[in-house]
Amino acid sequence: MMNEQRREFIKKTALGVFAGFGVASGLVPAFSLEKTVLPAWDEKPVPGKIRWGMLIDMRKCKEDCQQCAAVCHHVHNVPDFRNKKDEVKWMWKNPYQNVFPTASQQFVSKEIKDRSCLALCNHCAESPCTKACPTEATFKRWDGIVAMDYHRCIGCRFCMAACPYGSRSFNWQDPRMAIHDPVTTYPTREQGVVEKCNFCSDRLVKGQRPACTEACPEQALTFGDLNDPASDIRQLLETNATMQRKPELGTKPSVFYII
């Protein structure tokens, strides 16, 4: 009787001690049992130090290829409702005059006029959407990415009205029914929240490039740090004539185009 109580006491004490170790290990980062991976390329978050950007070379982009968008939508569990009203999209193609409505439209070559251009979130340096958001559910990260917190979004859709590029989608209904081939590496969203391209912040954190840039068979997409003069993207920007969408609005898009 006595022994049994003692055994029970020792058992519980030992469990308590182990639990204590578990807690203590979290206090000292070097000994922590679970490590959080720091952002890509081992950079520590210094606000404004990095500004991720993308350059799309439309000369290389093939007219009937949508590989980038297909891969993007697959790895991020973007639903496909197969109707325009409920549509959710992160990356898509539209005719030149729709993507660049304020650019010169007169006497452009047939080649440019007929071309479909890739559209995605511009991750603007002066983003109107983050300004409009009443809960900071959409916010500017330290590395220039305009991110979304799906758990904080109240679904008021002010960011959608504020975005001059139509880059944001709302989950008008439960998206999970419309994800035909789900992946487990990225969360699904709920009915009633806004979503959009996240510049693959989920992949950057693992040291990978954005999925669309990897998927493009023509290497038409260049991703890099706009603040680093030695980066590939900066080299291309300095040696080519490039365009941004609606630059007159002062949003300073981080996505550039070679037409």
Next chain:
Amino acid sequence: MIEKALKGNRSYWIWIAFLIAVIGIGLSAYNQQRWFGLTVTGMGRDISWGLYIAQFTFLVGVAASAVMVVLPYYLHHQKEFAKTVIIGEFMAVSATLMSMLFILADMGRPDRLLNIMLYPSPHSMVFWDLMVLSGYLVMNLVSSWAMLGAERKGAQPPAWVKPLVYLSIPWAFSVHTVTAFLYAGMPGRHLWLTAVLAPRFLASAFAAGTALLILVSLILKRTTGFDTGKEARAKLTVLAAYAGLANIFFLGTEFFTAFYSNVPAYKESLQYLFFGLDGNCQFVPLMWFSLISGVASIGVLLVPKLRNSTKWLVGACSALVLSIWIDKGVGLILGGFVPSPLQEIVEYTPTTTEICVTLGIWSIGILLLTLLLKVFVAVKMANEQ
């Protein structure tokens, strides 16, 4: 004092029962929307706001227009408004409540409403709008209720009421200015991106709200025999007419800037609404109806012979309210989304569910107004005897 709303004749109770029935229909439609999502509305990726936000915008205007009786009565001692001022404030209370309910109905995740308070974001106009709207609601309800309570007892109102009323005057202007700023600060939505939006909102609010106040006072006279007085109505009529005129003038300046400058982005929305764009003219008949009925009703209100006849007055006020409801609700909100940022023209038609929710919210507001006015009339009638 509230017990006075529990005593009424047969038609009063039929009216209350009718409103409750419509609220029931609205709630069941809202339940459907909560379950299936906002896909049950006519809104979509390109036209992401619709009937709800249109009602919200219109109703904030109605709420702000209480200042049209509060200001002359309290600051300029216009005694004619003695019997109208509390009606105006009660209308502001129910209109503010409705506008807040329309915001709630439009939200994808209404369960997260308090996030606006938990993560206050002064850079967002929605945060300021919620602050001014809830402040305005409390301010009007408390001050008008206290005034009426004092009147019932035949006593002087408490000393704190006056400062509260004075505060509500600039607050009314701020309520509608902030509402205009919700839209007027967005790059790329050129119908909204105009400095004249806030002044135009105030003008249309003072026209529609005042016209509605005239109609409510006439309904009260007809149903209860309580008359706010011919002089008060005559003054309100002139106020509504000139506010309506200012609204048409501001619309004219919008047309001039857009079409004389010939900048496509500024022209396109107006062109879509009034003349049709690329063969799409969903709202053209509605917008012309709004413009013509607006101009005609202002004309009637400006002619003394016509406005002194109750029939013409009712017709003109109803037409003015309807005209501004179309112009500011339907036209302004939906027109702002066309063409889309990708130059697409998308049509929008509200669904039955959406219309039922809308009618339900209107009924909640009208029910509240009915109860408040019932108390008001009972107090006034008891004092007059």
